[in-house]
Amino acid sequence: MKPEPTSRRASEHETIEATAAAWLAQRDDGLDAAAAAEFELWRRKDPRHEAAVARLETTWHTLQQLRDFRPAARMHPDRDLLAGAAPRRYVFRPAWGALAAAALIALGAVWWVRPEPGATPARSIHYVTTTGGYQRGVLPDGSVVELNANTELHVDYGAAERTVQMIRGEAHFSVAANPHKPFVVEARGLKVRALGTAFNVRLTQTEIEVLVTEGKVEVRQESQPVAPPLLAGERLVWSEKPADTKPVPEVGPVASEVMREALAWQRLRLVFTDTPLAEVIEQFNRHNQVQLQLADPVLATLPIGGSFRPENVEAFVRLLVSDGSIVIERPHAQLIVLHPAR
DSSP: OOOOOHHHHHHHHHHHHHHHHHHHHHHHHOOOHHHHHHHHHHHHHOHHHHHHHHHHHHHHHHHHTTSOEEOOOOSSSOTTTOTTSSOOEEOOOTTHHHHHHHHHHHHHHHTTOOOOTTOOOOSEEEEEOOTTOOEEEEOTTSOEEEEOSSOEEEEEEOSSOEEEEEEESEEEEEOOOOTTSOEEEEETTEEEEESSOEEEEEEOSSEEEEEEEESEEEEEETTEESSSOEETTEEEEEEOOOTTSOOOOEEEEOOHHHHHHHHGGGGTOEEEEEEEHHHHHHHHHTTOSSEEEESSGGGTTOEEEEEEOTTOHHHHHHHHHTTSSEEEEEEETTEEEEEEOO
16 A cells, blocks of 8 residues: 555645634634534534634634734623633624634644754753643654643654653654654553644543544554554543553544544643543642542542633632532641532
8 A cells, every 4th residue: 555645645634724713713704504504514524513613712712812903792600610611702894704714724834843953953852731731842853742630741853763751741752754764652561653643642540541533543462453443533531550450442533523622622622421520630730729629439430521721729619619518628828628418
């Protein structure tokens, strides 16, 4: 099988990015029901479409900050509670939508630009984000890495391989193609090798999660594949077991709404759909000095849904206690303990 020409791959990428940008411009000007359904159909048609929308929404938000705006009326009584409950509405001149779409494409291209010819790129880079932090970096070959809060990784570009050592946290990688120098992310004994790819790696205390947003990846332990190559829209969850127990990876496709939820941190949001409270707390804790703690494991599986600002843990707690089923204890300013109401 002949490899796909680089120019063709680049052309397809540019077309997807341009289409996503155009949809975002139209959405902000207002979509009727038919157009909204068409946009949703396009998003679901290909995981690359969903990934492009997720990437560009971050830049779209930045562009919108350059314009005068007026907040839309909110239906929820707590203005700080839900981050995405009512999007800001902007006043556009007729040409602004097209201008914004063009600017999005231009800004998006920065993520894929290679260093200037003749430049001497750094070969070893160390990235660290702290509680509530976020960072985007362009690697020496033009690949892009985005780090979630409380993440640490080390990049080492050797003569034969581009290696990233994931130490903790979560990161998304948009990998520049180079068939002669593989791109490999190492995470607690697993090796995730990019095969023309964009993908997300998340480390928790007990699991390693790999989510492919574009292309495909190969996941190995030592020299052996742990599963068939993962394609765009597929996820592998590797549960770490005691030394005498062989881990069995969970592999399968993910729905588009699950993809949006998993990548919401790139838009500086936490999005949950019937997510167990224990997992929600873990996500909030990585973004805040104020830590949440469960006093009773019966609360761990309580399903939570909504879109939240990561730093607004106090508003999230107000939501939890609003129906009277949960009460809180505050031993000190930096700790909130959740108890089931008796």
